[in-house]
Amino acid sequence: QWIEHGSANLVVLAGAAAVRVGRTATAAAESLRAQTVVDALPGLPFAVPRALADPVRDGDMVAIAQRRLDGVPHPSGHGDADALRGVLDALAAVPVRALEARLAPPHAFMGGEQWHPVMVERAIPLLAPDVRDRARRAADDLAALEPVPEVLVHGDLAGSNLLWDGGVVTGVIDWDLASAGDPAIDVAALAVWHGWDVIERVRPPEVVHRARIIAATHPLQV
Template sequence: MSRFARMRYFPLIKAVLDQAGVRVEPDDWEVHSNGSAHIVVNAGHLLSVRVAKAHDAAKAMDSRVRILRALPRDLPFEVPRPLTRVISRAGYTAVGLTWIPGEARDIGPAPARPLGRALRAIGRIDAVQLGPYVEKAHFHWGGDDWETTLRETVIPRLFTDNQRMAHRIVDDVLDLDPVEPRVIHGDFSGHNLLWTKDKLTGVIDWDHTAIGDPAWDIASAANWYGWDVLTKCVGKDWAARAKIIHRLMPLQSVGYAIVNGGGGAIVRQSLERTDAWFEEHKPELPW
């Protein structure tokens, strides 16, 4: 954290630490600022302070904290638990959460057994209990209107040669047989899974939790750990379903940038990455 940023957030972070009864000097703050909505400050190994980057994230923090409180206590991994109230100072908002040991693994294979166990545990969470606190599936890139968002707002901005393939990808997802909706993490990717050696110690960032198709979490994990690992975790049928959904993710990223008010440069970068994805994966597409 730069000296300026530390000065800007210092009163807020100190207020969170004071409410939690924790004393950690700023030199021992470990700052993670690469998230799209939050800065996370790990204060020693005692707690994590989650600071909203923007007004929308600050408004949503109360509901996100309620999700963390409602998650069951018998999951096979730790989740961040609130240690303080949501606190605002000088126009910024934050909350203190439990610190979870572990680190994200590098992109590449991971042990299949703990991954599969985690996916099954998330799918068994009581959707009725969690339902009042979560958003609709895909809420961050169109919600119930995600097809319209992609077909009318995203796909026309792609290179002309890629637009036909993009429509086919949407068609294939819509043609999937329906499955019973379950609780999904919504961003079950490697940067949100913490490991200590081969033990999955924590799953963080439940902001995109929803009731939806479990294949979304499988696809997110496979994007990081690879399809061989995820096929071992969930079996061939679920892996095949997730591969169809996985093709939608580059389009989803553009939809996210547009729906959430990303500036012109952010949307352009997302479009460039999506067009590059089509060029790279065109030989693998089935049509």
């Protein structure tokens, strides 16, 4: 089975392996960096796509054979609170400073260090005029959040990236955006997918509050 990820990335599913192919120099370098993150992760209560062999290079292209994980994505709108708590707790327990040199830059999924100007100057002007003020308030509210101690943040922790079997999270894939950051980033992603009522049972109100502020900017993240 072949799965296209844009024009630069391809995943080939074959038996117990998932082969990730970066088809440009940039995509190849990013896939190699992301794989070093996965391979450096400590033991976790769920599987991750660790490399099965050394990368294979052909010009600018790189192919990485990864462990193919069991499980399927969870339907949106609900989820097991204990299972989601376990995922968040496991990420928070990872010694993030030991991984820091390998991780993606903070906010890579929304413009990096310049995320606020990107939202204000590039994303918001594309919106309908009647929602621009509300969008600007959402961006400013996020910028006003006080810093919190950083943990390992997956960066896209929902949907097809969490694999389940029998009510248990069996695997987490797609670690390209993993960074050191606010734990509420992953809380927001899980809440949008599984429901805020579920997340409110597994994280304290102050974290959920931050997550709501983050989630309000999801449509502006480019």
